[in-house]
Amino acid sequence: MMDEILIADDDAAIRMVLTHALSRAGFRVRAASNAATLWSWIEHGFGDLVISDVGMPDESGFDLLPKIKKRRPQLPVIIMSAQNTVLTAITAAEKGAFEYLAKPFDLNELVEISKRAIQSSRAEISKTSIDKNEQDELPLIGRSRAMQDIYRIIARLTQIDLTAMITGESGTGKELVARVLHDFGKRKNGPFVAVNMAAIPKDLIESELFGYEKGAFTGAASRNSGRFEQAEGGTLFLDEIGDMPMSAQTRLLRVLQEGEFTMVGGVRPIKTNIRIIAATHRDLTQLIRIGKFREDLYYRLNVVPINLPPLRSRRDDIVDLVEHFLKQAETQGLGRKVFTQGAVKKLQQLDWPGNIRQLENMINRIVALYPQDEVTEDIVEAEMAHEIPKSNDVIQNVANLDLSVRFWLENCFDSQDIHDNDDLFRKFMAEIEPTLLRYTLEQTAGNQIKASKILGLNRNTLRKKLKEYDIEIVKVSI
Secondary structure (H helix, E strand, O other), rough: OOEEEEEEEHHHHHHHHHHHHHHOOOOOOEEEOHHHHHHHHHHOOOOOOOOEEEOOOOHHHHHHHHHHHHOOOOOOOOEEEOOOOOOHHHHHHHHHOOOEOOOOHHHHHHHHHHHHHHOOOOOOOOOOOHHHHHHHHOOOOOHHHHHHHHHHHHHHHOOOOEEEEEEOOOOOOOOHHHHHHHHHHOOOOOOOOEEEEEOHHHHHHHHHHHHHOOOOOOOOOHHHHHHOOOOOOOOEEEHHHOOHHHHHHHHOOOOHHHHHEEOOOOOOOEEOOOEEEEEEEHHHEEEEHHOOOHHHHHHHHHHEEEEOHHHOOHHHHHEEEEEHHHHHHHHOOOOEEEEHHHHHHHHHOOOOOOHHHHHHHHHHHHHHHHHEEEHHHHHHHHHHHHOOOOHHHHHHHHHHHHHHHEEEHHHHHOOOOHHOOOHHHHHHHHHHHHHHHHHHHOOOOOOOHHHHHHOOOOHHHHHHHHHHOOOOOOOOOO
């Protein structure tokens, strides 16, 4: 018997495209333009799967979802939406959607998800709703395809209590993601405790994390609780986990394995019930190879990886980010400003090595320093000059290149087994080659033939390296 899919979308063109794609895949399809017709079909027992848009003329898909789950708990629902925010993804998950798809989406992906949804025997999940008034306060902004993948992972993680590892360059919003996982997860009523490993002296990390008993060391005049104890029942966010010393890594591993810890100077194990979310901008696999990070701890922390894209990979999101930061500035009493289209395009031309944090700082600086209500591209160009290193700084950096290489090598050789490792050349090239390739392609406007001649590489070799380092080619008209 042919499986039946119920579609609800007020756009006739979308209904036609979906009907055609799903019919070709072997499904029987019923398509409705409103929620009332869809609900009538569901009440009469039609359909093995529902694919519904959020915004319908008579009733929101989100309002319909709980009714579906109550009437037919085992009927899977796929939610579609053009409002591609993290709130949409989280709301879809919390209300029981099998999957969330941001428009536009790949039809082949929809077909595969539909097959998986029908085959799956889905248990009823939490129906906790999110207050719509919280939308403007959500810290994650962006509707790009790269962010949709992140939202989907976050939506699933709010429903389960697994350990997560957030990776990404500095300024990409790793702590913001950790806060969303906490604020919309099962531990939202517990504390959220953040610790930056890079900001704590290495000899104090263990006492900072696990606390210490009175008399544990000189100056320990009284018992002091650590971050693990403070986070009991909630979430402990370990930022820059790659900077944690080996001794502390060993103790952290024991906590993850046994669910208990001992204070510095203590003998009594303390049971703990917390969720750990870790983050780093460093390559932990490289640290493992040179003996700076425990491999067993890495696998304990990296249960669910979340890799945040740099801002240069999601330039379309700059429009929404600028508007968000302008609203923040307005609530702080700095007045309402508007960026012209030309000004935003100028912002989209920057590579933003400091990512979202750098963009936020520039917006705040412009709002504070310029009295004009309208920010033009001339103002942005003037401020962009502050983001470009001065020529003497560049010269100094070039002069220190040899020292930088030596410093990198010293860190590598600061382990006992590095001399037995024949992988050092490849690791070093993996550090410098991507930057060399990206910059050359930028200078040649994405022309691979010209870039390969400048680099002295065969074109096929260049293509192989671009694929190896996952470097996206963006052709620019000059």
